Amino acid sequence: MLGNLIDWFRRQTQIGLEGLPDNEVSGRYAYNVTCLLGAVFTVPFVIGYALAGAPLLAVTVSPLMLNFLLPRLIPLVGQSLALLIGGSVLISVFVVATFLTGASSGLYLFMFNGIVAVALLQSVTRPKESAVLVLVVIVAMAASRLLFPEPSGLLDVGEGFNRTVYVVTLIVLTSQIAAILFSLTAQVAQAEAALAAEHARSEALLQNLLPDEIATRLKDRPGEVIADGLPAVTLLFAHIVDFTPRSARMSPETLVGWLNRIFSAFDVLTAERGLEKIKTIGDAYMVAAGLPVARKDHAEIIADMALAMQAEVKRLSQELGEPIDLRIGIHSGPAIAGVIGTSKVFYDVWGDTVNTASRMESHGEPGRIQVTAATRALLADRYEFAPRGPVEIKGIGRIETFWLTGKR
Structure with a gap:
């Protein structure tokens, strides 16, 4: 009642x-x-x-x-x-x-x-x-x-x-x-x-879309143009090999779930190392070190990330029952980073360093990590390399590259 x-x-x-x-x-x-x-x-x-x-x-x-x-x-x-x-x-x-x-x-x-x-x-x-x-x-x-x-x-x-x-x-x-x-x-x-x-x-x-420091700047000064010149960063591009033929034989739900499982594992590795995930482009994953806050070990931490990604895809190949190979490219140098757009704002990086890192991936080989001489010099004797020799890169010219094979 x-x-x-x-x-x-x-x-x-x-x-x-x-x-x-x-x-x-x-x-x-x-x-x-x-x-x-x-x-x-x-x-x-x-x-x-x-x-x-x-x-x-x-x-x-x-x-x-x-x-x-x-x-x-x-x-x-x-x-x-x-x-x-x-x-x-x-x-x-x-x-x-x-x-x-x-x-x-x-x-x-x-x-x-x-x-x-x-x-x-x-x-x-x-x-x-x-x-x-x-x-x-x-x-x-x-x-x-x-x-x-x-x-x-x-x-x-x-x-x-x-x-x-x-x-x-x-x-x-x-x-x-x-x-x-x-x-x-x-x-x-x-x-x-x-x-x-x-x-x-x-x-x-907002924290998922933007780095913490950038999100804070946007909230504190909403009218400010976010654009930073970065003297020393290291960029990594990773691409899943043979993704296109694989996608042709998978249902949309299976494909998206499979790709999400891989990239989510990469997100964990990124967060553990304090790196900045820039974006995913189809079956490619881009991550950076040294931005938006500078760090001295930007090349070393990206090298660790690349090796961890290789180990992770081996584990995921067994878990998912599908062989997974990555082409990874790394380059170090200056870059410009900032926020573009007024809706669906996006934090991105521009400059020759970005283009070169992308070419290191696209001109690489499955299961290998290709780095430039600039990155090799920053890593000194702490990592093991195999020389690849000069490589002709469209729009850039011939540059000396190396295969990163492990950590000493």
Whole structure:
């Protein structure tokens, strides 16, 4: 029984919320709560005046019915008109009630709920209309208090009854306002929690798209052009050999899952070494060291990455039941890095170093790591190499290259 009653109350507070703009939901919710509590708290007054034998029953029933109907009236006639109709009736009711009972009953104080309701519902969307309605309510309250200090004589319930009504009125109003504030605070807390969760998802997505330092710069200085000249970086390109014929015999789901498994393993290796994954291009994987923050061991850490990638694809070949070979190319030198685009922003690297590293991969051999003399010089005697000799690279010319075979 209690559960059904709570569910009914909850449904009443949700009236008219569906389809509302986000900035109006909290106000409408709190307004629904205000009207619902106004209807509920009117019941004791209806009972009290009925037991006292007063012919004020019709006057007290009116706020009960109107508070119950107002949330349903808004979708039919519009928010402003519903408030105008409801406000006019409620003001009239409480002015008449004060006229009959005198100001000592405190019934005019219930018009304060009109201020609360208007402030909650319209203060954001219609501030001027809200100010006018609030002013009308204040004037009506002041007029009721000043014009009808004594009962009219048409209703005789006694001063003792009036004092009881006044005390109950204060208790009811305080309880109602507390309940409204509590419900509104809970609604705001839910909205803030949802906003915080959305912000966290956005932050996580931004961190996945961009290096941490670049993401921070974009947030701190959103209008700044992100472009950095980098004197010393090392770039690695890795390409899955025979990917095209393999893709022709795999279903789309199988192919994407297979490729995702490989690149996800590379992502783990990248994260473990603090490297920066630049992008994947089809079946190619590009990773860099020395950007956006410079590091002295950029060549060495990329060499470790290349060797780890070779070991990883051997393991994955057994796990996936498919032989996997990589061509890997590495080159070191200066480059330019920055962010391009306004939607789907992208952190990229440009320059001859990028082109040369890419050619090291495309002119390499399956299962081998080809590096330039520049990278070989940075690695000194810490790694083992096999000379390949001069290689003719289109657009670059003949350059001396080496096969990286292991670490000493």
